Amino acid sequence: MNIIEYRNIFREVLSSKFKANEIDFIYKRLLSSFFEFDSTIIGLNPNIKFSSLQKKKLKNALSLIQNNCPLQYVTGKASFLDFELFVSPDVLIPRPETEELTNWVLKSCRNGQKVYDLCTGSGCIALGIKKNNPTLNVTGIDISEKAILIAIKNSIKLQVDVNWIVNDVKKIGSEHSYIDLIVSNPPYVYPDEKKNMHSRVLDYEPHIALFTPINNPVYYYKYCISFAKKNLRYGGKLFFEVNPNYINDIETLLLNSSFSNINVRKDIFGNKRMLSADKNG
Ligand SMILES: C[S@@+](CC[C@H](N)C(=O)[O-])C[C@H]1O[C@@H](n2cnc3c(N)ncnc32)[C@H](O)[C@@H]1O
The missing domain is CATH 1.10.8 (Helicase, Ruva Protein; domain 3)
Incomplete structure (x- = not known):
């Protein structure tokens, strides 16, 4: 044949x-x-x-x-911005809206700044930022050891130097020096939304990367915000990718936690999908 x-x-x-x-x-x-x-x-x-x-x-x-296995898991490769990443079922396949968030973050960074990517997965955001601005000091954190191993493999392949840490956002404590910018695309799918999801996602992508606990759609945001409250410098910026259904809850959390100047953006599909907030001075 x-x-x-x-x-x-x-x-x-x-x-x-x-x-x-x-x-x-x-x-x-x-x-x-x-x-x-x-x-x-x-x-x-x-x-x-x-x-x-x-x-x-x-x-x-x-x-x-x-x-229904996603093509990216079959080939082990996914494109993100202008580069290719290794992916496996241990990490979420990076989405186009996350590319938009990364580009937004990149425009907001100043040379030499200290940047944290919480819930980094394949490392796509951290790598996209550092690859496009090598002057930044970038750290990527994830609870999954297997995900961090993929992120390390990606940073070696791309020759991009990022500090990788296996840790739980609920447990990360105080940093030695203040952070200038924190970005996160945490798990934000509410378990009720499963019924509308394709088996391509449900059967293959890691549930630890997708779902929030029942009755707590902003669970991961709370911990990211609490870390940012302690560790961002005054005037530092926090960026999130969000579930459009819970954006108001996230805004309320931010306003109650020393953040202001919330700026919401839509993704290419017209959904309110990302936001930035400033740490109050
Ligand atoms: C939506 S995925 C985002 C991955 C990647 N940043 C992206 O944008 O494609 C969420 C990530 O959060 C990680 N995660 C889940 N619970 C966590 C926790 N308690 N602490 C740190 N990371 C966590 C998962 O392992 C997963 O990699």
């Missing part, structure tokens, strides 16, 4: 889940990611045949995708 005949199998098997152009995109992405074939190969070498090892890899990938 050649490369075109294999593509046809992908089209046939995945037709109930994806449009033809999406299937072709998936197929090409697998070819480039697994075998470093470039996107012109199907047109230029339609008769190319796969080795038995290559066939095995494609068959396994097809079965995973048919079972």
Whole structure:
């Protein structure tokens, strides 16, 4: 079977889940990611045949995708800003709205500042900030050791120097010196929202990265705000990605905890998805 005949199998098997152009995109992405074939190969070498090892890899990938596994976990790669990250089911796949938050943070940083990324996961925000402004002193914290191992792998691959710490946001204490800016995209999906979620997310992404406890949709924000209250310098900035359903609760928490000047932004889908606040002087 050649490369075109294999593509046809992908089209046939995945037709109930994806449009033809999406299937072709998936197929090409697998070819480039697994075998470093470039996107012109199907047109230029339609008769190319796969080795038995290559066939095995494609068959396994097809079965995973048919079972709703996200393409990023199949290839182990996800793009973020202008770079590529390793990802595994131990970390959330970075979302476009988090790229928007990272760009916003980057515009607010001044050279040499000390920046913390709480709940860092794959390290996408911390790495995006440090890669684009190497003068910053950036720390990424996550409770998951497996996530921090992925973040370390990413920083080695990208040659970006970030301080990685395994810790619980509920337990991080006081820093030796004040922090200029804190950013966080903590778990913010309320368990009730499960019923509207695709199995692509529910069955594959880590629940520790997604869900808040029942009856406490702002659980992680409370701890991040309490850490920021103690450790941000006066006039320092706090940035959050948020669940639009609970934005008012987060604003109230901030206003009751020495923060002001709350600035809310919408994401590309028009949802109120991120905010910044200033620590009162
Ligand atoms: C929504 S994910 C965000 C990951 C990454 N920052 C991103 O934007 O893609 C939330 C992260 O919070 C971490 N987390 C969950 N509970 C935590 C806790 N108590 N302390 C620190 N990190 C926690 C999870 O392991 C997960 O990596």
